[in-house]
Amino acid sequence: MKKTGNCLKSPLDTISLRVKGLLFLLFLLAGTNVYSEETHQEGEKPELNVRELILDHVSDGYDWHITSFGRRHISIPLPVIVKSKESGWHVFPSSKFHHGHEAYKGFYIAQDGPYKGKIVEKIAGQARNGRDYEEVRPWDFSLTKNAASLVMSSILLIILILSCANWYKKREGKPENASPKGFVAFVELVITSIVDDVIKPCIGKNYRRYTPYLLTVFFFIIINNLLGLIPVFPGGANVTGNIAITCILALCTFIIVNVFGSREYWKEIFWPDVPWWLKVPVPLMPAIEIVGLFTKPFALMIRLFANILAGHAIVLGLTCIIFLTVSLGTAMNYGMTALSVIMTVFIDCVELLVAYIQAYVFTMLSAVFIGLSQVEAHHAPKSENIG
Amino acid sequence: MSLLTPDPGLLFWMLLSFGVVFFVLAKYGFPIIVKMVDERKAFIDKSLEAAKAANDRLAGIREEGDRILHRTREEEIRILKDANEVRNKIIGEAKEQAAREAAKLIAEAKITIQKEKEMAIRDIRNQVAALSIDIAEKILRRNLDNQAAQRELVDKLIEEAQKN
Incomplete structure (x- = not known):
C-alpha cells in the first residue's frame, strides 16, 4: 500500500488528494492495528482484515460479489474467457470456481504467489519453488x-x-x-x-x-x-x-x-x-x-x-x-x-x-x-x- | 502490487469499449449536438442583430416622420407669411394705383376745368369786346354832347346788354 501512497503524493499537487491519501494511509494503519489486537483476544472467530477487505473491493474480480451471509456468498457470475497455451480457448461462467475455492478444467484462482487473485493454470512437470508443478498465467480476456x-x-x-x-x-x-x-x-x-x-x-x-x-x-x-x-x-x-x-x-x-x-x-x-x-x-x-x-x-x-x-x-x-x-x-x-x-x-x-x-x-x-x-x-x- | 500493474485482459476490454464509445459518439453523438448548438447560437445572434437593425430602422423612420412634420409646419408658416406679404403687397399696390389713378383723374379734371375756364374767359372777353364794340358803335352813331344824356345812354346800353 505504501507504493500507492507515494504515487499519491509525488506528482500531484491537489490538496484534496493529499488529504485523502493521508487519511487513507492512516486508515490502513489503524485498521491493521485493530485487527492484530482482535486476533489476540478471540482467536477462533473469523477476523476482519480491513486491508484485505478494502483491497478485495477496490481490485478487479471474476464474479460480481454482492453480499455474503455467513459462508453463503451471493454474487453474479461473469464469463471467464481464457486461452491456455496448451488447451486453447475456454469460455465458462466464473461460478464454476465456487468463489475461488475450486479448480475447473485445470484453471483456478491463485490464493497467493505473484498471481494472487488471478486465474492461473497448473502445468505439471516443471518443479519450481518446492512445488512439483508450475503456475502459469493463461491469456485472460475474462469479462471481469x-x-x-x-x-x-x-x-x-x-x-x-x-x-x-x-x-x-x-x-x-x-x-x-x-x-x-x-x-x-x-x-x-x-x-x-x-x-x-x-x-x-x-x-x-x-x-x-x-x-x-x-x-x-x-x-x-x-x-x-x-x-x-x-x-x-x-x-x-x-x-x-x-x-x-x-x-x-x-x-x-x-x-x-x-x-x-x-x-x-x-x-x-x-x-x-x-x-x-x-x-x-x-x-x-x-x-x-x-x-x-x-x-x-x-x-x-x-x-x-x-x-x-x-x-x-x-x-x-x-x-x-x-x-x-x-x-x-x-x-x-x-x-x-x-x-x-x-x-x-x-x-x-x-x-x-x-x-x-x-x-x-x-x-x-x-x-x-x-x-x-x-x-x-x-x-x-x-x-x-x-x- | 497488483493494483499498479495493468491487467492485459482489462486493457483489452477497455480499449474495445472506449474505442467503440469514441467511434460512436464522435461520429453520431457530439458533432451533431455541438453543430446544432453552434447553429442555434448563430441563429440567436442573427436574430438579435436583425432585431437591432429593425429597431434602428424604426427609430430612423420615427425621426424621419418627426422631421417631415417639422418641415411641414415650417412650410405652413412660411406659406402663411408669404400669403400675408402678397396680400399686403397687392393691397398696397392697389391703393397706390388707385391713388395714382385718382391723381391722374383729378389732374385731368383740373386741366379740363382750366381749359374750360380759359375758354370761358376768352369767350367772355370776346363777348365783352364785341359788346364794347357794339356799344361804342351805338355811342358813336348818336350825337353825344349832352353829358347827362350820355350817362343815360350808357346805362341803357348796359341794361340792354344784360338783357341780352
Missing part, C-alpha cells in the same frame, strides 16, 4: 467485474448521448426550435461548458477537431466515476480507479498529442530555445523534454487512478469502523457507528464532487497538452510548467 461494468457504462453512455443527439437531429435545419428542456438541456449545458470553458481556451483555433475526443473522455470518465459511487450492483466497480483504464485513457491522449503535434512542437523538444551548451555536447534539454513527453500522460494516468482508488478506499474504510469497534463495547460501537455513517455520507458527497473534478481535470489537461502540441509561435510556453 471492471470489464462488465465498463461495458455497461459504455452502453449507457452511448444510449444517453445518442438520445440527446437524436433530439437535435429531429430539429436539424430548424435552429429556432432547438432549445431543449430537461435532461437534454442538462447534457447540453455540460457539453457547452466543457467546450467553451475548457476545450476552446486550452487548444485555440483548431479546437473543433479535438472536441469529440475530449468530450468522449469527459463523459466516459464521469459516468464511470458516478457509477462507481453507487454501492450496489449496476455500480460499485472501481473502474476509473483501475490503472488499466486510466492507462488506456492516458495513452489515447498521448497518441493524439504526439500524432497531431506541429513541427514547432517537435522542434521545441529536440532543439529547444535554450543556450547551445545545454544541448550540444550533452543533449540535456532534449533529454528533459523527452522525459516530459512521457511524464505528462503518466501524471494523467496516476492522478485519475489514485483519486478514485483513494475515494473508494476511504469510503470502505469508514464503513469498516462499524465492524471494527464491535469489540470495544456497545456504547462505543454505537457512537462509532453514528460517526462512521456521518463521515461516509460526507465523503460520498466529496466523492461526487471529485467524480466531476477528476473528469474535468483529465479533460482540461488533455486539452492543454493538445494545445501545447499545436504551438506555432516561436515563444510558446514551455510544456514542463503545466501538469
Whole structure:
C-alpha cells in the first residue's frame, strides 16, 4: 500500500488528494492495528482484515460479489474467457470456481504467489519453488467485474448521448426550435461548458477537431466515476480507479498529442530555445523534454487512478469502523457507528464532487497538452510548467 | 502490487469499449449536438442583430416622420407669411394705383376745368369786346354832347346788354 501512497503524493499537487491519501494511509494503519489486537483476544472467530477487505473491493474480480451471509456468498457470475497455451480457448461462467475455492478444467484462482487473485493454470512437470508443478498465467480476456461494468457504462453512455443527439437531429435545419428542456438541456449545458470553458481556451483555433475526443473522455470518465459511487450492483466497480483504464485513457491522449503535434512542437523538444551548451555536447534539454513527453500522460494516468482508488478506499474504510469497534463495547460501537455513517455520507458527497473534478481535470489537461502540441509561435510556453 | 500493474485482459476490454464509445459518439453523438448548438447560437445572434437593425430602422423612420412634420409646419408658416406679404403687397399696390389713378383723374379734371375756364374767359372777353364794340358803335352813331344824356345812354346800353 505504501507504493500507492507515494504515487499519491509525488506528482500531484491537489490538496484534496493529499488529504485523502493521508487519511487513507492512516486508515490502513489503524485498521491493521485493530485487527492484530482482535486476533489476540478471540482467536477462533473469523477476523476482519480491513486491508484485505478494502483491497478485495477496490481490485478487479471474476464474479460480481454482492453480499455474503455467513459462508453463503451471493454474487453474479461473469464469463471467464481464457486461452491456455496448451488447451486453447475456454469460455465458462466464473461460478464454476465456487468463489475461488475450486479448480475447473485445470484453471483456478491463485490464493497467493505473484498471481494472487488471478486465474492461473497448473502445468505439471516443471518443479519450481518446492512445488512439483508450475503456475502459469493463461491469456485472460475474462469479462471481469471492471470489464462488465465498463461495458455497461459504455452502453449507457452511448444510449444517453445518442438520445440527446437524436433530439437535435429531429430539429436539424430548424435552429429556432432547438432549445431543449430537461435532461437534454442538462447534457447540453455540460457539453457547452466543457467546450467553451475548457476545450476552446486550452487548444485555440483548431479546437473543433479535438472536441469529440475530449468530450468522449469527459463523459466516459464521469459516468464511470458516478457509477462507481453507487454501492450496489449496476455500480460499485472501481473502474476509473483501475490503472488499466486510466492507462488506456492516458495513452489515447498521448497518441493524439504526439500524432497531431506541429513541427514547432517537435522542434521545441529536440532543439529547444535554450543556450547551445545545454544541448550540444550533452543533449540535456532534449533529454528533459523527452522525459516530459512521457511524464505528462503518466501524471494523467496516476492522478485519475489514485483519486478514485483513494475515494473508494476511504469510503470502505469508514464503513469498516462499524465492524471494527464491535469489540470495544456497545456504547462505543454505537457512537462509532453514528460517526462512521456521518463521515461516509460526507465523503460520498466529496466523492461526487471529485467524480466531476477528476473528469474535468483529465479533460482540461488533455486539452492543454493538445494545445501545447499545436504551438506555432516561436515563444510558446514551455510544456514542463503545466501538469 | 497488483493494483499498479495493468491487467492485459482489462486493457483489452477497455480499449474495445472506449474505442467503440469514441467511434460512436464522435461520429453520431457530439458533432451533431455541438453543430446544432453552434447553429442555434448563430441563429440567436442573427436574430438579435436583425432585431437591432429593425429597431434602428424604426427609430430612423420615427425621426424621419418627426422631421417631415417639422418641415411641414415650417412650410405652413412660411406659406402663411408669404400669403400675408402678397396680400399686403397687392393691397398696397392697389391703393397706390388707385391713388395714382385718382391723381391722374383729378389732374385731368383740373386741366379740363382750366381749359374750360380759359375758354370761358376768352369767350367772355370776346363777348365783352364785341359788346364794347357794339356799344361804342351805338355811342358813336348818336350825337353825344349832352353829358347827362350820355350817362343815360350808357346805362341803357348796359341794361340792354344784360338783357341780352
